[in-house]
Amino acid sequence: MKFLWNLAKKNLSRSRIRTSVSIVAIAFAILAVVFARGLINGMLESFFENHIHYKAGHIRVIDEEYKLKERLMSLNYTLDGFNGKGYSEMIEKIKSVEGVEQVVPRLKFGAIVSLEDELVGMMGWGVDPLEEIKFMGIDKNITEGRMVQEGNKEVVMGAGLLEKIGREVGEKVTILYTTPFGSFKGSTFQIVGKYQSDIQVMSDKLFFLPLGQAQRILEMPGEVTELLLITSNHDKAASVLPGLNELFSQEDESGKYTLQIWNKGYDLIELFDFAVKMYNSIYIFIIILSCFVLVNTLIMIINERTREIGMMSALGLKSREILYLFTMEGAIIGILGSALGTVLGGILTRVFSVVGIDYSAAYEGIESTDFLMSPIYYTVFSLENLVFCFVLGVVITTIACVIPARKAAKLEPTEALRQI
Amino acid sequence: MALLELNKVKKIYQQGKIEVPALRGIDLTVEQGEFTTIFGPSGSGKTTLLNMIGCLDTPTEGEIRLNDKKVSDLSRKELAMTRRYNIGFVFQSYNLIPVLTAYENVEFAIRLTDHTSESQMKEKVLKMLAEVGLKGLESRRPNELSGGEKQRVAIARALVKEPKLVLADEPTANLDSETAAGVVDIMRKMNKELNTTFIFSTHDPMVMKYANRFINLKDGMISADERRG
Numbered sequence: 001m002k003f004l005w006n007l008a009k010k011n012l013s014r015s016r017i018r019t020s021v022s023i024v025a026i027a028f029a030i031l032a033v034v035f036a037r038g039l040i041n042g043m044l045e046s047f048f049e050n051h052i053h054y055k056a057g058h059i060r061v062i063d064e065e066y067k068l069k070e071r072l073m074s075l076n077y078t079l080d081g082f083n084g085k086g087y088s089e090m091i092e093k094i095k096s097v098e099g100v101e102q103v104v105p106r107l108k109f110g111a112i113v114s115l116e117d118e119l120v121g122m123m124g125w126g127v128d129p130l131e132e133i134k135f136m137g138i139d140k141n142i143t144e145g146r147m148v149q150e151g152n153k154e155v156v157m158g159a160g161l162l163e164k165i166g167r168e169v170g171e172k173v174t175i176l177y178t179t180p181f182g183s184f185k186g187s188t189f190q191i192v193g194k195y196q197s198d199i200q201v202m203s204d205k206l207f208f209l210p211l212g213q214a215q216r217i218l219e220m221p222g223e224v225t226e227l228l229l230i231t232s233n234h235d236k237a238a239s240v241l242p243g244l245n246e247l248f249s250q251e252d253e254s255g256k257y258t259l260q261i262w263n264k265g266y267d268l269i270e271l272f273d274f275a276v277k278m279y280n281s282i283y284i285f286i287i288i289l290s291c292f293v294l295v296n297t298l299i300m301i302i303n304e305r306t307r308e309i310g311m312m313s314a315l316g317l318k319s320r321e322i323l324y325l326f327t328m329e330g331a332i333i334g335i336l337g338s339a340l341g342t343v344l345g346g347i348l349t350r351v352f353s354v355v356g357i358d359y360s361a362a363y364e365g366i367e368s369t370d371f372l373m374s375p376i377y378y379t380v381f382s383l384e385n386l387v388f389c390f391v392l393g394v395v396i397t398t399i400a401c402v403i404p405a406r407k408a409a410k411l412e413p414t415e416a417l418r419q420i
Numbered sequence: 421m422a423l424l425e426l427n428k429v430k431k432i433y434q435q436g437k438i439e440v441p442a443l444r445g446i447d448l449t450v451e452q453g454e455f456t457t458i459f460g461p462s463g464s465g466k467t468t469l470l471n472m473i474g475c476l477d478t479p480t481e482g483e484i485r486l487n488d489k490k491v492s493d494l495s496r497k498e499l500a501m502t503r504r505y506n507i508g509f510v511f512q513s514y515n516l517i518p519v520l521t522a523y524e525n526v527e528f529a530i531r532l533t534d535h536t537s538e539s540q541m542k543e544k545v546l547k548m549l550a551e552v553g554l555k556g557l558e559s560r561r562p563n564e565l566s567g568g569e570k571q572r573v574a575i576a577r578a579l580v581k582e583p584k585l586v587l588a589d590e591p592t593a594n595l596d597s598e599t600a601a602g603v604v605d606i607m608r609k610m611n612k613e614l615n616t617t618f619i620f621s622t623h624d625p626m627v628m629k630y631a632n633r634f635i636n637l638k639d640g641m642i643s644a645d646e647r648r649g
Contacts, residue, residue, distance in 0.1 A: 003531045010519040311515035314476060315577075316504020316532050318497055413476045417511070 004321060008328035011301075019333060022297045026337025027344065029290030030393045033283045034345025034386060038353070038379035040279055044272060046374045048234070048262075050199060051269065053136045056262040057104060057228025058237035059244065061094070064258045066225060067265070073110040073123070075180040078223040082251040086222035090251075094229060097247055099240035102230035104131045107214045107223070111177040111207075113165045120165050123205045124177065126214020126224070135230060138195070138208075145169040145193035150210045156193035160204035169194050175207075179219050187217045198374045200360075237261055287393055290337075291400035298330050298404035309408050310416025323402070323409035330401025331394070338393030346386050352379040421488055423584055423617055424450040424473060429482035429492070431468050431640075442468040444640040445482070450633075452584065453615040455608065457628050460637035466621035467589060469637065473619060474507050474587045475499045487584060504532050508578030508616075510588035510607075514570040516562040516577075522549060522569075523558040526576045533581045548580040549573075552606050568599030572606060579610055586610075588620045592627055604630050 012019045052058065062070075063077035081090040091103045107126035112119045129147050132138045139147050148154050155173065157165075167173050174188045189209060197203045215221050229244070231237045244259050263269050302309070309322060317325075360375035431443040442465045450456060458466050471477040472484060475491050478499070484492040491502055503509075508529075516525045526545045536544075549558055552572040562570055571591060578586050588607070592600035608630050611618050620627055628634065636644035 003528065007517070007520070007528070014519055307513070307515060308517060311509070311511065311517075313500065314474065314503060314507075314509040314511075315529055316500050316502075316507075318500045414471050417476070417515075 001321075001324065004325045005328055008325055009332060011329050012332055014301075018297055018300070022294045022333045023337040023340060025290045025293035026287075026334055026393060026397055027341035029287050030338050030341025030389055031345040031348065032341075033286055033392070034342055034389045035348050035352075035379065036279070036286075037283065037385050037389065038345075038349035038381060039357070039377060040276070041380040041382070041385065042353070042378050043373070044276070045380060046377060047268075047272065050374065051266070052234055052262055054199070054202065056260070056266065057135075058231045058234045058262050059229040059240065060260045060262075061090075061227040061229065061257055062225070062260060063256055065256070067258065067260070073108055075109055075218060075220065075225070078107075078180075078220065078225050079227060079257065080223045083253055087224045087227065088222070091227065093247060093251060094227065094244070097240065097243040099231050099236075099243060100229050101232060102131065102135060104128065104135045104228040104230065105211060105224040106226050106228065107211055107218070107220065108225045109177060109214065109218060111175045113173060114176060115165060120161070121205065122161060122175070122207055124175065124214065125206065125208050126211040126218075127208050128211050129208075132208070135228070141196050142193045143196040145191070147193055148208055148210050150212055152192075152210060153187075153189055153213055154192040155189040155207045155209045156195050157191055157207040158203040158205065159194050159196045160200065161207060162191070162194055164204065167191055177217065179217075181219065183219075185217065189213075198376065200375070234262055283389075283392065284396065287396045288400070291397055294330055294333055294337075294397055295400050295404055297333070298326060298401055299407070301329065302326065302404055302408045306411065306416045309411050310413050310418075313411070313413035313416065319409040322411075323405045326405035326408045327398065327401045330405065331398040334394050334397025334401070338390045338397065341393060342386050342390040345389065346381065349379045349385070350381045353381040354378075422449045422485075423452045423454075423487060424448070425483075425485040426472070427483045427485075429469075429472055429479045429484060431465075431472060431477070432480045442640055443472070443479070446472075446640075446642060448635070448642065448645075450585075450617060450619065452617055453611065454633050455611045455618045455631050456633040456635060457620045457622050457631040458635045458637055459622055459628065460643075464637040465640040466637055468640075470587050470589055470619065470621050473585075474509060475502045505581075506584050508581065508583040508586040510571070510574050510578050510586065510591045512590040512593045514562070514567075514574045514594075516570055516573055518562050521559050521561055522554055522565065522573045522576075525562070525573050526580050529577045530580045545576075545580060548576045551579075551610070552576045553602075566599070567595050568602055571595060571599075571603045575603065575606055575610070579614070579616065582614065583616065585617045585619065588618065588622075590622055590624075591620065592622065592624045597626060600624060601626055 061079060063079060066077035069077060079087050081087050087105055094100055094103050105128055109124045111122045111124045113122060129150060133147060142156060148156050169191050171191050172188050173191055174186050176186045178184050215223060231240050238261055241259060241261065248257060248259065312322060356376040356378045358376050426446050426448040429443055429446040433440045433442055446469060458469060460466055472479055479492050483490060486506060494502065520528060523545055526548060530541055530544060549555060552575055554569060554572055557569060592603060595603060604627050607618055610616055622628065632648050634646045635642055
């Protein structure tokens with residue numbers, strides 16, 4: 001078979017232009033797939049990271065009812081620990097479950113700031129500053145001032161929010177809010193930091209205050225709205241669930257708490273799951289489209305070389321060997337095209353993994369806290385992507401080549417030899 | 421034992437609803453070492469007969485035995501293997517592979533059958549090319565060779581695997597008379613030296629001059645079968 005492989009290689013030099021066109025067609029398709037996968041992976045990674053940081057953790061513990069009222073930032077369905085013993089004890093018990101590396105408490109509530117002629121809506125997050133620094137690296141996003149400290153009556157506000165309310169770091173701000181008991185209250189805080197987020201809605205609406213302060217002003221001692229559980233890897237978070245379920249079945253007598261893994265029960269995440277499957281079909285479709293050029297080339301080659309096929313049959317080549325010869329000719333084009341496309345796609349992906357693609361204009365005006373997309377996408381350059389696309393290209397093109405190659409293999413030698 | 425036996429071989433082609441008989445019952449025996457020409461007017465069935473003998477096609481009726489093995493009802497794969505090991509072909513239009521050199525074209529045939537070492541294979545190919553007078557032209561591609569040289573490469577390709585039978589379909593039709601004489605000379609030489617059986621289809625009187633058996637085909641039947649010398 002080695003000599004047939006060598007012949008297949010040599011045959012490609014018969015019409016260099018035709019071979020080159022086929023290689024370029026495959027290369028373009030693979031380049032597009034490498035780049036598209038890199039971009040989609042970049043978008044997803046960015047979205048998943050934001051989703052985990054701002055919303056879900058790897059696993060979230062919430063009140064079953066809170067899930068339904070979350071958009072309203074309800075304070076009526078909170079976590080007050082197992083059987084009302086406070087969230088701190090609950091955290092300690094959760095931390096004892098194997099696989100749980102960190103537990104981040106948050107108390108989320110709605111608030112407003114009153115300006116002369118306008119009320120500015122905000123999201124207040126009562127947080128444990130040290131846990132947030134460890135989890136989100138929030139201190140890196142504070143472009144001015146510092147993170148809040150537990151015990152102090154201070155806030156860190158989003159850069160957009162500060163601009164909107166016309167305040168600066170170092171100044172004071174009076175925040176208005178409603179307690180779970182319906183009292184409308186106001187508290188004044190020192191602004192100690194400016195938080196810069198690339199997600200517009202977070203920059204424009206979010207402020208952080210120490211968890212103790214949030215509990216104090218909202219009259220919710222020992223309560224939080226959610227606990228975010230962090231494991232070693234979000235993709236393996238599901239493996240921690242059995243241990244947690246066991247703990248909750250033992251400790252949560254009321255059964256009011258629910259464990260929500262990061263990729264289940266969130267509409268957008270499930271939509272992305274579906275989208276990824278769809279994108280995979282699109283990648284295959286793109287390569288199949290490019291294969292039409294290759295199949296067409298092979299059909300031309302076979303038509304031109306019909307007599308030669310007859311001669312080879314006369315020499316005693318079996319149908320299987322003729323099939324192999326022509327499949328290999330196509331496969332070599334597929335390999336070269338896939339290799340070229342992979343290299344070019346890799347270069348393009350690498351470049352955009354550094355410079356990014358700015359989508360901010362498209363996201364202007366989106367205020368949903370569900371849509372946690374960063375406005376600049378960075379493609380993901382990974383060896384896995386390159387290998388996947390190369391192999392996919394070679395496999396699909398080789399399979400496509402079998403169609404015309406079968407035509408060659410099925411030719412009757414006498415018919416083939418008669419061909420002019 | 422005869423090398424080749426054809427008993428009442430018929431070949432009918434179906435053209436739509438019409439049956440076109442190409443061979444109407446051929447009885448033929450060819451002994452090892454014969455140098456036979458098949459001649460006859462166009463449409464007399466020469467090529468069809470060569471195709472049957474060469475295991476490129478199977479008869480509609482009748483029996484073909486090659487080397488005492490019935491080949492007329494073999495499968496496609498078995499026919500290919502029979503061709504590979506027993507039959508060499510020389511075509512009117514040479515049918516060399518243009519991307520291969522003269523050496524590689526000849527090597528192509530031997531690689532299918534010979535599983536000896538690379539060095540022995542190389543020696544065989546070079547020897548065969550030298551036998552047909554192509555020493556020094558081994559590395560030339562077909563487009564760098566004359567018509568006569570191409571046909572010599574084709575002959576070397578047919579003979580290098582040492583088949584029992586070589587079939588040549590009008591091998592001199594595309595050659596001038598002097599070149600044709602050279603090519604036939606080589607085949608005659610091989611016939612004598614290797615005792616290879618040659619069967620030609622030809623119109624060329626010069627080829628016929630060298631033959632020792634003449635089979636005249638007419639309307640798909642043998643109208644004359646003469647031996648000479």
